[in-house]
Amino acid sequence: MTGERDTFDSLKRQVGLLKTELAKLNQDLLRLRVAESSREVLIEDLRRALAESDEPEIVTMCAHCKGIKGEHGQWEKPEALLTSRFGLAVSHGVCPECRHTHYPYLPPVAAGKASC
Numbered sequence: 001m002t003g004e005r006d007t008f009d010s011l012k013r014q015v016g017l018l019k020t021e022l023a024k025l026n027q028d029l030l031r032l033r034v035a036e037s038s039r040e041v042l043i044e045d046l047r048r049a050l051a052e053s054d055e056p057e058i059v060t061m062c063a064h065c066k067g068i069k070g071e072h073g074q075w076e077k078p079e080a081l082l083t084s085r086f087g088l089a090v091s092h093g094v095c096p097e098c099r100h101t102h103y104p105y106l107p108p109v110a111a112g113k114a115s116c
Helices: 002-052 078-086 096-102
Strands: none
């Protein structure tokens, strides 16, 4: 009888752990759905803004540092322009080609995994 009780208690603990993990996964899923919804709204806003513009805007970009010439002749970093004009937060990473070229000592990134 003690062996059955131990098995039952062990299964009960495992079920409890699975329920906790399921609750965490549900929270993660909810966060992902909210982020996806926000992303879709942003995409729609950008599409609407693009559709409302009369003609495409030509942007002058420095061939060396990639700075962008603003409306009043000032030079801005691309990150600042994206933030000020479109309200976008900017994060930096390294594309696979640059990672290979500039950081050859790093191991290759597995397919589907994010780079630095």
